[in-house]
Each structure stands twice: as C-alpha cells, then as structure tokens.
Amino acid sequence: MIRFLHAADFHLDSAFHALSPQRAAERRRESRELGARLAEEALRRDADLVLLSGDLFDGTDSFRETPEELARGLGRMGVPVFIAPGNHDFYSPDSPYATVAWPENVYVFQSSHVESIDLPDLNCTVHGAAFTAPEQTTGLLTGFAAPADGRVHLMTLHADVEPSVPRYNPVTKTEIAASGLAYLALGHVHAASEPQKCGKTLWAYPGCTEGRGFDELGDKGFYFGTVSDESAVTLEFVPFARHRYEILTVDVTDQDPREALEAALPKWTTDDLYRILLTGETDERGVDLTALETVLSGRFYALELRDGTRVRQDVWARAEEDSLRGEFLRRLRRQYDAAKDDGERENVTRAVRFGLAALDHRDIL
Ligand SMILES: [Mn+2]
Numbered sequence: 001m002i003r004f005l006h007a008a009d010f011h012l013d014s015a016f017h018a019l020s021p022q023r024a025a026e027r028r029r030e031s032r033e034l035g036a037r038l039a040e041e042a043l044r045r046d047a048d049l050v051l052l053s054g055d056l057f058d059g060t061d062s063f064r065e066t067p068e069e070l071a072r073g074l075g076r077m078g079v080p081v082f083i084a085p086g087n088h089d090f091y092s093p094d095s096p097y098a099t100v101a102w103p104e105n106v107y108v109f110q111s112s113h114v115e116s117i118d119l120p121d122l123n124c125t126v127h128g129a130a131f132t133a134p135e136q137t138t139g140l141l142t143g144f145a146a147p148a149d150g151r152v153h154l155m156t157l158h159a160d161v162e163p164s165v166p167r168y169n170p171v172t173k174t175e176i177a178a179s180g181l182a183y184l185a186l187g188h189v190h191a192a193s194e195p196q197k198c199g200k201t202l203w204a205y206p207g208c209t210e211g212r213g214f215d216e217l218g219d220k221g222f223y224f225g226t227v228s229d230e231s232a233v234t235l236e237f238v239p240f241a242r243h244r245y246e247i248l249t250v251d252v253t254d255q256d257p258r259e260a261l262e263a264a265l266p267k268w269t270t271d272d273l274y275r276i277l278l279t280g281e282t283d284e285r286g287v288d289l290t291a292l293e294t295v296l297s298g299r300f301y302a303l304e305l306r307d308g309t310r311v312r313q314d315v316w317a318r319a320e321e322d323s324l325r326g327e328f329l330r331r332l333r334r335q336y337d338a339a340k341d342d343g344e345r346e347n348v349t350r351a352v353r354f355g356l357a358a359l360d361h362r363d364i365l
Pocket of ligand 1: 055086087088158187188189
C-alpha cells in the first residue's frame with residue numbers, strides 16, 4: 001500500500017490586501033512555515049510520497065526566502081515530492097523552481113509534456129507536467145494512457161476539468177477515464193472537491209491550504225490518501241488552515257445585538273476572520289457598530305461588522321404626527337418606498353436614524 005499527501009494552491013506571498021498591513025505581514029510570515037508544517041504531517045502520517053499540484057507561489061516574483069523556506073520544509077519530508085507548476089508559478093528559467101536549490105527528494109516537472117518517474121520501491125510511477133506560461137490552452141492530459149504494467153500510476157497536474165473557456169490546461173472527463181491512472185491529483189480550483197471517479201480513475205482538488213478572503217470560506221487543507229496494490233484509492237480531507245474565513249448573518253430583532261451575536265457564534269473564533277452581517281429590525285437608535293466592534297474584536301483574528309438592519313415599523317408610525325418629526329418621517333418614508341435597491345434603502349434608514357437623533361438632540365452612533 002502507498003500512502004500519499006496531496007496538496008495544492010499554497011499561493012505563498014499573497015498580498016492579503018483586505019487585512020491591516022500588520023496582519024497581512026504576519027500572514028505572509030506564517031505562510032512561509034507551511035513547508036515545515038506539511039513536512040511534520042507527512043512524517044507523522046508516514047507518507048510514502050507527496051503530490052503538489054501547482055500555484056505554490058502566488059506570483060513569479062516571490063521573495064527569495066519563500067521558495068528557500070519551502071525547499072527546506074519539503075527536504076525534511078525525506079520522501080519523493082512531485083511538483084506540477086501551475087499558472088501562477090509556471091516553470092521558466094527565472095522561476096524559483098529553476099533558481100533555488102531544491103533538495104534531492106523534490107522533483108519539479110518542467111515541461112508541458114507529460115513526464116513519468118518510476119519509483120520501483122513502491123511499484124509506482126508518478127506522471128506530471130508543468131505550465132510553462134501563465135496560460136495553457138491545450139490539455140496536457142490529451143492522448144495520455146498509462147501502460148497496463150501492473151504498477152500503480154499517479155499523476156499530478158494543475159488543470160481545469162471541463163472549463164467553459166480553455167485557458168488553464170483543460171481536461172475532459174473522457175480523458176481522465178482513458179488515462180488508466182489510479183489517482184489524478186489536481187490543483188487550480190480553490191474549493192476542495194469531493195473525490196470523483198471517471199472510469200477507474202479517482203480525481204480530486206484539495207483546494208487551497210489557507211483561505212485568503214471572504215470568497216474562500218471555511219476549512220481548508222489537503223487530502224491524505226492510500227492506494228492499494230490493486231490501485232484502489234481512499235482519500236481523507238485534512239483541515240489544516242491556521243485561519244478560516246467565515247461569514248455569519250445575525251438577526252438582532254428584539255434582542256440586544258451583542259447577546260444575539262454571542263449566541264450565534266461558535267466557541268472558538270480567535271484564529272478566524274469573521275464578516276458578520278446584522279439583520280432584522282431595531283429601534284430608531286440602530287446598532288452601535290463601533291461599540292460592538294470594540295468589545296468583540298479581541299475574540300477574532302479579524303472582525304468586519306456590517307449593519308443591514310432596518311428601523312422598526314413603530315418608528316415610521318410617528319410619521320402621522322403633525323410636527324417637524326412627522327414631516328421628516330413622511331418625506332423619508334416616501335423615499336424609502338421609492339428606493340430601487342437595498343443600498344438606497346440602507347441610505348434612507350441611516351438618514352432616519354441621524355435625523356431623529358438630531359431632532360432629539362441625541363448623539364448619533
Ligand atoms: Mn491556478
């Protein structure tokens with residue numbers, strides 16, 4: 001039996017634009033420890049080989065320490081490691097794959113033709129190919145068929161399965177079924193896919209190892225797999241991200257916003273980045289986002305609060321009053337009813353709150 005670790009899309013040295021400069025620098029520093037952390041996992045799980053399916057670096061101009069640090073980590077694994085460069089980290093003479101000294105156990109595919117490396121001790125052949133430019137419009141798997149030689153055949157590729165536009169190594173399910181591979185280890189899609197079968201070939205995307213924004217939510221990690229001598233594959237998803245991005249919507253109607261929010265949160269959030277949207281109805285004072293943020297921010301790695309609440313119906317009810325307040329509410333009610341979208345309604349809601357606060361000589365939140 002062969003035990004393998006399959007990971008992809010590290011995107012090391014990503015800019016993390018949405019974070020504070022301090023947090024962004026911290027996350028880039030942390031991300032450089034990924035190789036060492038993965039090595040620990042590979043050793044602890046007794047992996048026989050490691051498949052890395054591209055986009056390990058976010059760009060071709062990464063800091064020099066980043067690939068050096070990754071090379072050191074992968075060297076510590078002590079087992080064969082195969083890298084198939086992707087569109088962000090395509091192989092070229094200037095790429096870190098060519099300019100950094102990679103340890104002997106690391107094999108980087110360099111050409112846009114499938115190469116095959118035999119591992120006789122494991123009765124296994126590992127196939128792979130590289131992006132050599134930011135785009136690869138023809139499929140690298142096209143025409144490939146592993147020989148029926150009794151060996152276990154694995155492949156690592158950065159690829160897009162049945163894409164609408166063929167820019168990133170388009171691969172068809174028919175080609176996967178015809179490949180004769182036991183496992184096709186893919187990279188490129190940042191959400192982990194379920195293991196899928198085409199013919200006798202299992203394939204999967206492990207997704208990225210760390211989310212980088214609110215479009216990459218929840219657990220991120222890698223696949224750990226086994227292949228039997230008969231080429232039967234099992235896969236286990238291993239959550240591995242240091243920080244998760246989560247979006248939470250909390251209805252604060254008739255509740256203290258802080259209590260409603262705390263009730264909706266899981267226990268451990270200190271390592272995670274949260275976007276919390278408050279919805280529902282509030283009185284004319286609305287929600288004090290700044291105060292909420294002050295008391296809660298320590299519970300998160302980063303917190304972003306958004307106010308999507310509406311003013312309660314009984315606030316509008318006073319539009320009937322024959323007073324400045326009534327006149328003000330009547331005018332805004334007309335604007336609210338005529339609003340074309342949520343954004344406009346939010347603006348009117350804000351105007352109601354500010355206006356009523358001014359009329360009552362209250363401080364606005
Ligand atoms: Mn990619």
